[in-house]
Amino acid sequence: MSTTEQHFTPPPADRPRRVVFLGSTGSIGTQGLDVAAAAPDRFEVAALAGGSNTALLAEQAVATRAGAVGSAAGTVDGLAAAIAERAAAEGVRGYRPELFAGPDAAARIAAWEGADVVLNGITGSIGLAPTLAALEAGRLLALANKESLIVGGALVKDAAAEGQLVPVDSEHSALAQALAGGTRAEVARLVVTASGGPFRGRSRPELAAVTPAEALAHPTWDMGRVVTTNSATLVNKALEVIEAHLLFDVPLERIVPVVHPQSVVHSMVEFVDGSTLAQASPPDMRLPIALGMAWPARVPGAAAACDWTRAAEWTFEPLDEEAFPAVRLAKQAAGASATHMAVYNAANEEAVDAFHAGRIGFLDIVDSVAAVVDEYDAGAVAGASLTLGAVLAAEDWARNRARARWEQM
Known part of the structure; x- marks a missing residue:
């Protein structure tokens, strides 16, 4: 999985693994916390990072006593107030985690000191910076945020030691x-x-x-x-x-x-x-989440098995592929340049938002992605070298171009 020669050493097995949950209020994050709660001998909650659902994030923080809590939305004061209110309601005293807020909160939480594992359950390419932060901090990365690997490509692979990145x-x-x-x-x-x-x-x-x-x-x-x-x-x-x-x-x-x-x-x-x-x-999803957090070990009872008596x-x-051309298009984009998949993913994220806002139809989602990818000139927009800046430039171009298409439709 990595182009580096260094081999990653998993966390020690003689104590519970301390896990950071990125996207803790989302589908993967909430199920990951369920896995941790069901196996307290295997996992401890080190830190949490959530999105706009501050009430749920505060509830999770008080329930787990996470050492650090971050939110991409709102402010540190707002997060502190929500946690204090929840703690008071639960009769919890003296709980004061370190708090982070803003667009870099998840990346800072990903590198939280003392953690063993980072479960990245963020949705979208905004998960790239936290992915890189977790790898650079030497954490085992249980990756559910596929977009960060897809848009980051070699950036992520080069940052990961052999055995450090585990798919979820x-x-x-x-x-x-x-x-x-x-x-x-x-x-x-x-x-x-x-x-x-x-x-x-x-x-x-x-x-x-x-x-x-x-x-x-x-x-x-x-x-x-x-x-x-x-x-x-x-x-x-x-x-x-x-x-x-x-x-x-x-x-x-x-x-x-x-x-x-x-x-x-x-x-x-x-x-x-x-x-x-x-x-x-x-x-x-609790099965691959548990396996990712405990890798390479398995967690007994993480999920139900197939019932072979029925x-x-x-x-x-x-x-x-005629009705659903997305896979063919992605393979073509991946072979075009190191930043074409960043364009593919960003254009799709914009198209999904436009579809749910009623601005475009269902078929327009992939058709728009195809048109934006076809227009993209990697050399002119992102340059010849694959850097985080190049990925971000490609994404910005794609988002702007996609939005311009809705205005023309």
């Missing part, structure tokens, strides 16, 4: 587990499964009139607005294909998405002798 997405956790069944030279293909989202089986014309409410009605997973919408367009699967390429150094042409609506087989590794190893479990049917079908 269910698909990549599955691949990491299955890859243990052979050597890298024996890997023929990575097969990344997709539920197909709420519109599986629909043709492109049938997708033209779908509504935001329909796009958020995912048949399997309970996720936030952006990820759920990305699952409906299959942009999420496109990002996961690129993530698999970056994590496991397998060429894009050997990474294949396959639609599996039951979401029980989370991904598979096909080896050169024709054998395929799959990781299967009911759709529950009949079940698992189906697999090829992806309809």
Whole structure:
């Protein structure tokens, strides 16, 4: 997973791991805190960073006695007041964590002194700076924020020592587990499964009139607005294909998405002798979260296993790239330059917001991403070298160009 020669040493096993939760008020963060609460012998909450839901963040802070709390929204005074109010309501006295607020709060929390593990559950490319901060601070990084790896690319890989970055997405956790069944030279293909989202089986014309409410009605997973919408367009699967390429150094042409609506087989590794190893479990993010936080150990009872006493049917079908071209587009972007995926991701984030605001239609999401990516001149916008500044410049250009498109439509 890393281009560095240094090997990462996991935290000691003779005490609970001290975990930092980034995006603690979101889907991954709340489930991660559930995992920690259920296994107090394995995990302690070191610090929390949340978003705009200050009330929930304060509740989490008081419940866990986190040593540091950060919020991207609001002020330190506002966060302090919310925590004090919650503590008073709970009858808790003397709890005064160190507080951070503003756009750099998550990055500062990611490097919190004394932590062992950082679970990055932030949604979107704003997770890049915290990802880099956690790696540079020497923490084990349980990465659910796929966008930071996708837009950061070599920046993230170069910052990570071998074994320091552990994937939390269910698909990549599955691949990491299955890859243990052979050597890298024996890997023929990575097969990344997709539920197909709420519109599986629909043709492109049938997708033209779908509504935001329909796009958020995912048949399997309970996720936030952006990820759920990305699952409906299959942009999420496109990002996961690129993530698999970056994590496991397998060429894009050997990474294949396959639609599996039951979401029980989370991904598979096909080896050169024709054998395929799959990781299967009911759709529950607590399993890959627990594995990421405890890596390389497993946490007993983290989630329920498959019930092999009951009949079940698992189906697999090829992806309809005419109706859902997001994966093909992402592979083309990833091969164009080091910053094209930053443009792809930023344009998509803007398009998702525009769709939910009623400014564009469902099909316009990926069509707009394709148009912005096609217009992008990496040399003129970001320059020849891959730096954090180059990534941010590419993102800013893409967001501005995407917004300009809505005004013209």
